[in-house]
Amino acid sequence: METWSVEQVCNWLVEKNLGELVHRFQEEEVSGAALLALNDRMVQQLVKKIGHQAVLMDLIKKYKQNTQGLKSPENPKETALVMQTEAVRDYRDEESSSPASHGERMPSFYPAENLDNGLIDQRVLKQRRNVKHILARSKALQWTKSYVLPEFPYDVKCMLAERKCPDHSMRIRIIEFLQADMTKYLEGSLYPSTQQYNDAVNALLQAHPFLDEDGCGFFLWKRALKDRFKYVRRPIEDDEQVIRNKCKFGHRRGQTRKSLADIRFDEIKLVQIKEEAVCFDSELDEHIKWFQQEYVKTEKDWREIDKRMNQTLEIRRKMIGSRTPLKDILKLFPFLKCPYQIFREFQLLTRTDIYKKTRHILESYSENILTSFSVVDNPINILLQEKMKHYTDEDMLKYMKLTAACLLLPDVFGDDPGLFVIMNEQVQVSTPVLEVKNPFNMEVCEFSLYLERERLTKVDDCVTALAVLVAAFHVFGIEYPRRLSQTFNFLETLIFDMHSPYFPSLKEKEKEVGFQLPVT
Numbered sequence: 224m225e226t227w228s229v230e231q232v233c234n235w236l237v238e239k240n241l242g243e244l245v246h247r248f249q250e251e252e253v254s255g256a257a258l259l260a261l262n263d264r265m266v267q268q269l270v271k272k273i274g275h276q277a278v279l280m281d282l283i284k285k286y287k288q289n290t291q292g293l294k295s296p297e298n299p300k301e302t303a304l305v306m307q308t309e310a311v312r313d314y315r316d317e318e319s320s321s322p323a324s325h326g327e328r329m330p331s332f333y334p335a336e337n338l339d340n341g342l343i344d345q346r347v348l349k350q351r352r353n354v355k356h357i358l359a360r361s362k363a364l365q366w367t368k369s370y371v372l373p374e375f376p377y378d379v380k381c382m383l384a385e386r387k388c389p390d391h392s393m394r395i396r397i398i399e400f401l402q403a404d405m406t407k408y409l410e411g412s413l414y415p416s417t418q419q420y421n422d423a424v425n426a427l428l429q430a431h432p433f434l435d436e437d438g439c440g441f442f443l444w445k446r447a448l449k450d451r452f453k454y455v456r457r458p459i460e461d462d463e464q465v466i467r468n469k470c471k472f473g474h475r476r477g478q479t480r481k482s483l484a485d486i487r488f489d490e491i492k493l494v495q496i497k498e499e500a501v502c503f504d505s506e507l508d509e510h511i512k513w514f515q516q517e518y519v520k521t522e523k524d525w526r527e528i529d530k531r532m533n534q535t536l537e538i539r540r541k542m543i544g545s546r547t548p549l550k551d552i553l554k555l556f557p558f559l560k561c562p563y564q565i566f567r568e569f570q571l572l573t574r575t576d577i578y579k580k581t582r583h584i585l586e587s588y589s590e591n592i593l594t595s596f597s598v599v600d601n602p603i604n605i606l607l608q609e610k611m612k613h614y615t616d617e618d619m620l621k622y623m624k625l626t627a628a629c630l631l632l633p634d635v636f637g638d639d640p641g642l643f644v645i646m647n648e649q650v651q652v653s654t655p656v657l658e659v660k661n662p663f664n665m666e667v668c669e670f671s672l673y674l675e676r677e678r679l680t681k682v683d684d685c686v687t688a689l690a691v692l693v694a695a696f697h698v699f700g701i702e703y704p705r706r707l708s709q710t711f712n713f714l715e716t717l718i719f720d721m722h723s724p725y726f727p728s729l730k731e732k733e734k735e736v737g738f739q740l741p742v743t
Contacts, residue, residue, distance in 0.1 A: 256403035376396070550675070580690075592627075657689075
């Protein structure tokens with residue numbers, strides 16, 4: 224089954240009277256290896272009906288039981304360990320089936336628990352500890368000694384036999400099979416330990432030493448395997464039970480439990496802020512009425528608008544900080560829908576020209592982004608190459624490259640592009656997101672910023688679109704989505720000139736390419 228294709232899996236489903244699942248399995252491209260790697264949570268997301276879930280899990284379980292047999296250990300130490308483990312298991316079974324387990328007292332060689340004072344004899348505790356150590360050692364020995372590489376498909380076998388360096392698509396296939404095999408070996412777990420990662424990669428490089436490129440292959444393959452497991456775990460990251468477990472066991476970075484006094488103080492402070500926000504004085508009420516009247520005019524007095532926006536900045540920040548609905552804030556301050564005012568608000572908060580910084584980032588890194596290994600086969604990059612064949616104007620080519628670099632940013636960092644930009648589809652994301660239509664046609668290209676599934680503003684080019692997207696998160700006090708953390712970390716590091724070991728700052732980039740920003 225490990226070598227089955229998606230079509231073979233679908234035929235197997237039809238044979239088992241599960242033909243209703245064929246369409247869903249074809250959409251998710253579930254091959255034989257992926258089928259054996261499914262756990263309970265994946266099956267619940269893949270199959271809607273509970274009856275089908277139970278039948279599918281039972282079929283997979285029976286197949287594993289029929290095909291997986293314990294290998295007889297060849298090492299005498301392993302033989303002794305397994306025999307000792309079996310003896311312990313037999314001892315437990317006998318003890319559970321003995322009359323003593325049904326309430327009858329039987330004489331035992333080992334001292335029993337002292338029921339009078341609730342204490343346990345030390346020899347009994349030592350015996351139990353020895354049993355735990357035996358079981359743990361047996362489990363660890365089973366992984367390290369019996370793990371072997373999966374049976375790769377025919378084309379992968381041919382490539383490995385010819386000792387050719389694999390290309391990007393072939394690397395992905397090898398990693399996918401390794402991940403599926405490890406998941407099956409770990410009985411559906413998606414959280415291997417460091418030792419298990421090391422064992423799997425070592426087995427791959429020992430079987431095929433030519434994959435160890437320049438002595439760095441171990442780290443590269445291990446990193447790729449870890450990333451694959453992270454990608455497979457993504458569908459369950461937003462599950463409510465998973466989030467609750469992360470909060471319970473402290474896996475969310477920077478999260479600490481507040482004391483009752485701190486919670487009470489935050490509640491009092493929140494009430495005070497709300498009262499201040501609601502109790503508008505006459506001067507503030509006058510500003511808000513003026514904003515609403517000025518916003519509908521065709522010719523606007525931007526100097527007066529800037530002045531009044533400065534005067535109402537403090538109360539506006541308090542309202543945003545107190546989680547006032549954004550729709551209410553935009554009704555009171557409608558000019559926050561304008562890109563110019565969003566940029567200006569961002570500059571007042573951070574003392575940074577977001578538009579200038581964003582243009583410089585795209586101009587400096589566009590070539591690196593477009594030639595990145597992870598986006599070579601991306602449909603956007605392929606469309607860009609086809610469009611560039613029909614134009615010779617340098618300004619047009621530069622515009623197209625900047626647009627493609629903007630759209631491909633999440634793919635470069637392995638983030639979710641659906642939370643960053645939507646192309647020719649309906650927006651379903653509540654966080655700020657860009658909508659793009661006809662990205663490589665300069666005449667009819669259209670960029671829009673959406674907030675809470677409604678269009679906030681329309682912009683002209685990709686630089687303004689990217690700048691207003693980053694600024695919107697800051698201005699409206701919205702946290703970045705976790706699945707876009709790497710992309711926004713890259714942008715913020717360069718916008719605020721912070722040091723990062725992963726990519727050079729703008730000043731270092733200027734020295735490399737010999738580019739200098741015009742002083743304004």
